[in-house]
Amino acid sequence: xxFASVAVGLxxxxxxxxxxxxxxxxxxxxxxxxxxxVRGIPELLLLLIIFYGGSLLLQQIWRSLxxxxxxxxxxxxxxxxxxxxxxxxxxxxxxxxAILSVPKGQIEAAHAVGxxxxxxxxxxxxxxxxxxxxxGLGNLWLVLLKDTSLxxxxxxxxxxxxxxxxxxxxxxxxxxxxxxxxxYLAFTIVSMVMxxxxxxxxxxGVRQS
Amino acid sequence: xxxxxxxxxxxxxxVGVWMTVKLVALALxxxxxxxxxxxxxxxxxxxxxxxxxxxxxxxxxxxxxLVQIFIVYYGFGQSESVRESIFWPFFKEAYWCxxxxxxxxxxxxxxxxxxxxxxxxxxxxxxxAQALGMPRLLMLRRVVVPxxxxxxxxxxxxEIILMLKGSALASTITLLDLTGVARVIVARTFxxxxxxxxxxxxxxxxxxxxxxxxxxxxxxxxxxxxxPRYSD
Numbered sequence: 001x002x003f004a005s006v007a008v009g010l011x012x013x014x015x016x017x018x019x020x021x022x023x024x025x026x027x028x029x030x031x032x033x034x035x036x037x038v039r040g041i042p043e044l045l046l047l048l049i050i051f052y053g054g055s056l057l058l059q060q061i062w063r064s065l066x067x068x069x070x071x072x073x074x075x076x077x078x079x080x081x082x083x084x085x086x087x088x089x090x091x092x093x094x095x096x097x098a099i100l101s102v103p104k105g106q107i108e109a110a111h112a113v114g115x116x117x118x119x120x121x122x123x124x125x126x127x128x129x130x131x132x133x134x135x136g137l138g139n140l141w142l143v144l145l146k147d148t149s150l151x152x153x154x155x156x157x158x159x160x161x162x163x164x165x166x167x168x169x170x171x172x173x174x175x176x177x178x179x180x181x182x183x184y185l186a187f188t189i190v191s192m193v194m195x196x197x198x199x200x201x202x203x204x205g206v207r208q209s
Numbered sequence: 210x211x212x213x214x215x216x217x218x219x220x221x222x223x224v225g226v227w228m229t230v231k232l233v234a235l236a237l238x239x240x241x242x243x244x245x246x247x248x249x250x251x252x253x254x255x256x257x258x259x260x261x262x263x264x265x266x267x268x269x270x271x272x273x274x275l276v277q278i279f280i281v282y283y284g285f286g287q288s289e290s291v292r293e294s295i296f297w298p299f300f301k302e303a304y305w306c307x308x309x310x311x312x313x314x315x316x317x318x319x320x321x322x323x324x325x326x327x328x329x330x331x332x333x334x335x336x337x338a339q340a341l342g343m344p345r346l347l348m349l350r351r352v353v354v355p356x357x358x359x360x361x362x363x364x365x366x367x368e369i370i371l372m373l374k375g376s377a378l379a380s381t382i383t384l385l386d387l388t389g390v391a392r393v394i395v396a397r398t399f400x401x402x403x404x405x406x407x408x409x410x411x412x413x414x415x416x417x418x419x420x421x422x423x424x425x426x427x428x429x430x431x432x433x434x435x436x437p438r439y440s441d
Binding site: 037039040041042043044045046048049052053056057142146147148149150152153160164167171172173174175177178180181184185188189 | 267268271272273274275276277279280283284285286287288370373374375376377378380381388391392395401402405406408409412413416417
């Protein structure tokens, strides 16, 4: 679930960052509106809009196309899409910062030695953008991990939903919610260790003071 | 789109807005009161002081707010001792549960922000205060904390907005905040677009107000960074 959302989110983020830095006024405006709106409304509300509103919209489109069966968005799809959408908005800002912090001289130097646009992107920009963006993306990943719990509100069988039904069945809510909290904490610790490792790896070419 | 419904439901949603504002404001106020001692404990060198504070912060930042709010609202009632203690009338109410959870949650995040700010206070200023013979508490009160506040303001602004968005979770424990009211009306009218979109707009407006206020506060608190105004 979280992985799928990150994949969707990274795509949104990269598109958003490119749009924000592009020369086209329309692309820039659209990207700015996207980040401003998504960052301004609660994830829960967005999830509700996409889950309930989205299925209604799809239904209407389907009806007008002549279909008469019942269309419903799977909670998993709605959840992944929402979280990816939100992640993308924040990631846009992270990527924008990272792209801007690649020294201009290096890009010029790469052009000067005759690298093509794609080559510059692959050999010079991406390795460094990755390094600059990693701490920010790491934070976003931790936020996302916790936001997955929201999807239980639209009844998807994830960790939180399961602990809710277990709590309901056994009448021991405290035990099960604490268990859920411990599992989330364990995920957080594992992610933090992995993030530290990959940050170190991305930094291996940089002199440490 | 049923615009009539949108307009008709605005008064009810505004009641929800008021609830949301109340929740957020109270939680932030309590949160910052808890956060200041926490942040000071976090930077202390005494392991008996910083270790418990660190684990408190880690636990609150490492688990979802939804889990925390469920533990408090549904979970606390499980044990006899809580139900018989004097706190029970307090934890019985969804409203106070939400305030309790939100305050502790935002306190953990704020403490971490303040810690960064405290450590960013220029060392020279601390030394100068010490050289003047200020006792530790006076120095904290007069030099470190006010300075740290200014440094923490942008990050704290983010935290306020996160809190505003987090407050939507109060709707999951039956509270009628903005999201809660919208969900109730949706359940009655089955018009998810109209209600949720208008609620989204209201959240956006709230966010905008917060952002503007913070910009102004930042401007007020940094007169030394403003370009000088020459009057002649």
